[in-house]
Amino acid sequence: MTSFVLKKALLIIPSLVALSVIVFLLSKTAPGDQVQMFLAVRGSQTDRLSYQQQQKVYSEVYEELGLNKPLFYFSITPAYFPDTLYKVIPASKKNVMKAWLRQKQDWNWIQLVFDNQEALIETADFTNDPELSFILTQIKTIHATADLKEARQLAIDLKNTSEIDTIDVPQKTRELLSNYLNNFLQNQKKSQRITAFFPVFHWQSLNNQYHQWLNKAIRLDFGISLTDGQPVNKKISTALIWTMSYVIIAYLLSLFLAISLGLNTAYYQNKWQDKLISTSSFVLYAVPLFWLGTLAIVFLTTDTYGKWLHIFPDIGVGSAYESMNWIEKLGEGLPHLILPALLLSMHGAASAIRLVRNTAIVELKADYIVTARAKGISENRMVFRHLLPNTLLPITTALIGGFPGALAGSVVIEVIFNIPGMGRLLFDSIRQMDWPVVFAMVMLLGVLTFIIYLLGDILYARINPKIKYQSA
Amino acid sequence: MKTKHSKISVNLSIMILILFAMVAIFAPFLANDKAILCKDADGLHFPVVSGQKCEHPEFSLQPFVKYHYSGIDPQNAAFISPLADQQLQPGQQRHFLGTDRIGRDVAAGLIHASRVAILTGTGSMIIALLIGLLIGLTGAYFGNDQLSITRRSAVTGLLFIFLGTFLAYYRKYFSGNFGQVLFTLLIFMMGIVLIDDVLKRLKPLRKRFKLPLDIMFSSFIEIFQSLPASFLVLVLVSLFTKASLYNVILIIGFLRWPSIARFIRAEMLKIKEQRYIEAARAIGMSDLRIIFRHALPAVITPVIVAVAFGFSSSILLESALSFLGIGLPADHVSFGSLLSEARKNYEAWWLVVFPGFAIFCLVFAMNTLGDHVSRLMERK
Numbered sequence: 075m076t077s078f079v080l081k082k083a084l085l086i087i088p089s090l091v092a093l094s095v096i097v098f099l100l101s102k103t104a105p106g107d108q109v110q111m112f113l114a115v116r117g118s119q120t121d122r123l124s125y126q127q128q129q130k131v132y133s134e135v136y137e138e139l140g141l142n143k144p145l146f147y148f149s150i151t152p153a154y155f156p157d158t159l160y161k162v163i164p165a166s167k168k169n170v171m172k173a174w175l176r177q178k179q180d181w182n183w184i185q186l187v188f189d190n191q192e193a194l195i196e197t198a199d200f201t202n203d204p205e206l207s208f209i210l211t212q213i214k215t216i217h218a219t220a221d222l223k224e225a226r227q228l229a230i231d232l233k234n235t236s237e238i239d240t241i242d243v244p245q246k247t248r249e250l251l252s253n254y255l256n257n258f259l260q261n262q263k264k265s266q267r268i269t270a271f272f273p274v275f276h277w278q279s280l281n282n283q284y285h286q287w288l289n290k291a292i293r294l295d296f297g298i299s300l301t302d303g304q305p306v307n308k309k310i311s312t313a314l315i316w317t318m319s320y321v322i323i324a325y326l327l328s329l330f331l332a333i334s335l336g337l338n339t340a341y342y343q344n345k346w347q348d349k350l351i352s353t354s355s356f357v358l359y360a361v362p363l364f365w366l367g368t369l370a371i372v373f374l375t376t377d378t379y380g381k382w383l384h385i386f387p388d389i390g391v392g393s394a395y396e397s398m399n400w401i402e403k404l405g406e407g408l409p410h411l412i413l414p415a416l417l418l419s420m421h422g423a424a425s426a427i428r429l430v431r432n433t434a435i436v437e438l439k440a441d442y443i444v445t446a447r448a449k450g451i452s453e454n455r456m457v458f459r460h461l462l463p464n465t466l467l468p469i470t471t472a473l474i475g476g477f478p479g480a481l482a483g484s485v486v487i488e489v490i491f492n493i494p495g496m497g498r499l500l501f502d503s504i505r506q507m508d509w510p511v512v513f514a515m516v517m518l519l520g521v522l523t524f525i526i527y528l529l530g531d532i533l534y535a536r537i538n539p540k541i542k543y544q545s546a
Numbered sequence: 547m548k549t550k551h552s553k554i555s556v557n558l559s560i561m562i563l564i565l566f567a568m569v570a571i572f573a574p575f576l577a578n579d580k581a582i583l584c585k586d587a588d589g590l591h592f593p594v595v596s597g598q599k600c601e602h603p604e605f606s607l608q609p610f611v612k613y614h615y616s617g618i619d620p621q622n623a624a625f626i627s628p629l630a631d632q633q634l635q636p637g638q639q640r641h642f643l644g645t646d647r648i649g650r651d652v653a654a655g656l657i658h659a660s661r662v663a664i665l666t667g668t669g670s671m672i673i674a675l676l677i678g679l680l681i682g683l684t685g686a687y688f689g690n691d692q693l694s695i696t697r698r699s700a701v702t703g704l705l706f707i708f709l710g711t712f713l714a715y716y717r718k719y720f721s722g723n724f725g726q727v728l729f730t731l732l733i734f735m736m737g738i739v740l741i742d743d744v745l746k747r748l749k750p751l752r753k754r755f756k757l758p759l760d761i762m763f764s765s766f767i768e769i770f771q772s773l774p775a776s777f778l779v780l781v782l783v784s785l786f787t788k789a790s791l792y793n794v795i796l797i798i799g800f801l802r803w804p805s806i807a808r809f810i811r812a813e814m815l816k817i818k819e820q821r822y823i824e825a826a827r828a829i830g831m832s833d834l835r836i837i838f839r840h841a842l843p844a845v846i847t848p849v850i851v852a853v854a855f856g857f858s859s860s861i862l863l864e865s866a867l868s869f870l871g872i873g874l875p876a877d878h879v880s881f882g883s884l885l886s887e888a889r890k891n892y893e894a895w896w897l898v899v900f901p902g903f904a905i906f907c908l909v910f911a912m913n914t915l916g917d918h919v920s921r922l923m924e925r926k
Contacts, residue, residue, distance in 0.1 A: 151716070175719070271727055360910035362865065362866070362905050364869045368889065369902065371889075372888060372892045475772070478773070479774035501870060501872070504784040504872065507784075516781060519774065
């Protein structure tokens with residue numbers, strides 16, 4: 075037993091590492107510019123700054139978020155592909171570079187053109203000359219166009235329409251400008267390197283983003299949220315308390331319903347009680363939770379369809395009581411949690427009742443029940459002392475299996491009832507592309523899932539002595 | 547030992563499913579702002595198929611609902627009840643299930659949503675079935691000590707997997723360079739064959755080892771199943787840059803295979819012990835032939851059960867996603883998105899009742915059938 079548990083526990087570690095790598099790399103491919111979001115949260119006004127100052131602020135935040143480091147310990151790319159693309163800032167520029175790279179496999183050319191453009195803008199930004207400022211805007215547009223053919227067309231137009239030689243600008247700027255256009259429009263020959271598409275292995279350093287994240291995550295520091303600058307840990311723990319407070323009610327309620335109604339139906343098999351409860355639980359099982367929730371809020375929480383139907387308080391626990399401690403918060407919020415807990419427990423009980431019933435029917439035919447009855451013990455004692463313990467195993471399995479899911483919070487319920495729990499937090503973070511929060515939640519859930527499964531294995535053995543784990 | 551279903555409920559479920567399938571197939575002919583058949587001065591047209599307009603028809607055959615699911619009726623915008631007075635022009639059909647916030651017809655939306663639901667269920671189940679069958683059958687058949695391979699072929703196989711992953715990951719960068727990519731591919735194939743040939747000569751690599759396929763697959767299934775699906779689907783869907791129904795179908799299919807694989811694995815473990823499989827092995831049939839010609843037909847019934855339940859849960863996942871408005875295009879119409887409109891206006895009961903009831907019917911019918919088949923299976 076001990077060795078079995080140890081072995082399982084050891085298996086958790088590689089699974090978690092794999093999970094973290096997958097989610098980390100996936101979250102990096104997701105759209106959105108983290109730096110811009112971060113700047114917006116801080117309320118920094120970057121519009122009024124000059125180009126250089128903007129660049130400086132951007133690169134500072136970029137470094138602060140650790141984005142100037144390579145993504146992972148190593149990378150494998152096609153040979154023509156630069157392995158230093160992560161150093162390019164800002165994200166919009168990186169995306170255009172990537173798009174151009176896709177169309178023209180010539181990294182040197184792309185770098186050259188971008189360098190020229192930057193040099194030009196640095197020297198000539200905030201010019202008073204209308205002609206030059208028009209040209210600069212055009213050039214900025216060119217470098218924001220992902221389609222290389224379109225960008226080239228824009229450059230050709232620019233060269234043909236504007237008379238660079240006649241504008242009154244310093245000699246240096248003029249040189250830079252013509253240099254830029256010449257470089258951009260130089261004969262576009264595709265790189266003919268035969269090995270261009272061969273996979274190449276680049277070893278990056280240990281000082282990479284994943285390593286950095288992992289180092290902090292081991293010390294349970296998941297960074298700060300990109301949307302409001304709060305620590306991720308604090309956001310998650312607040313949400314967890316809200317979710318737990320109604321999930322625990324729902325869990326206890328559905329456990330009670332499942333055991334009492336399940337045993338009842340099994341005991342009165344094929345009588346009217348059984349038919350009524352079994353049918354209604356089967357029907358309820360097919361009712362989507364979000365329909366149930368919407369039906370409840372539309373019909374039961376407002377006066378719209380008559381005062382007599384306004385049974386439950388208005389939805390939403392809100393965030394108005396930030397200043398209260400959590401006991402006061404619960405006292406204030408609990409009435410609003412009753413309806414969601416009720417719905418969730420009904421939904422959970424629908425499948426659990428069937429599970430208990432099916433097990434109990436089999437058990438009722440077992441020899442030990444016949445013996446107990448022959449001995450003449452009361453029916454109540456038979457059900458509660460003999461039958462109940464033996465039906466606990468499958469329901470334990472179901473409950474334990476469903477726990478991580480319940481902890482993740484029912485996203486739809488929390489969105490419908492406006493509860494600031496885990497599901498709601500996930501929903502909001504995903505919509506706002508707040509990856510640090512999403513990532514931390516996935517990891518937390520992964521760890522919990524594995525631990526709960528391990529505990530489940532141990533618990534089975536405690537409940538049912540017949541189960542013996544072999545450390546094969 | 548499962549709940550008994552009366553003949554009526556089973557027949558009713560079959561009828562519901564046929565109805566939904568029909569509606570899904572013929573959706574454009576049932577609700578459209580164009581006529582199905584139209585005869586004018588130029589002759590006979592089929593506007594639904596050809597997209598032509600039919601200005602002055604001598605005779606026309608109109609669809610059941612004369613609105614397109616995305617068509618906006620500005621006169622009847624802002625949640626018009628099916629029972630209320632509607633601002634109708636002469637010849638215009640009544641919105642007999644009401645309209646939503648921007649004036650789209652709910653009946654047309656429901657017809658299109660049935661199509662989306664059936665498409666989601668079918669598409670994701672095909673994906674889940676393909677992966678689930680492969681993993682469930684082979685994992686259970688070979689167990690932990692039936693499949694032994696040489697170290698050489700393990701190395702070669704890993705090389706191929708690496709190449710495939712590489713190509714898939716950088717696929718965007720390869721498009722448009724067909725010749726060069728083909729060349730690279732060719733070189734690499736040759737390289738792998740060459741390496742394979744060299745490895746063949748090395749003695750330690752000729753050693754065989756047993757692949758614990760069942761442990762590998764079942765722990766994979768366990769990990770996959772233990773992570774909450776609703777959570778996972780949200781994260782995965784949000785990582786796709788493009789919001790589209792096909793991405794969602796793909797992801798749901800990918801999340802649903804473990805439950806199918808587990809079901810098939812359990813069945814295959816029983817079938818494996820049957821005499822006819824033993825006999826087939828004894829006469830020296832190849833493993834693949836045994837799996838696909840002899841074992842596969844025997845797992846059809848459990849597959850039907852797993853698919854029926856998987857189908858309904860895929861539909862539920864998709865409509866939950868469109869209810870939340872994540873991962874699907876903004877103009878997308880499905881049961882979930884119709885239902886979510888009701889949250890903007892509590893007075894719009896028709897947006898709560900009809901779409902929700904439609905999902906319920908579909909899921910109920912699928913569950914009943916799945917349950918019924920599994921009961922028949924147990925009785926055997």
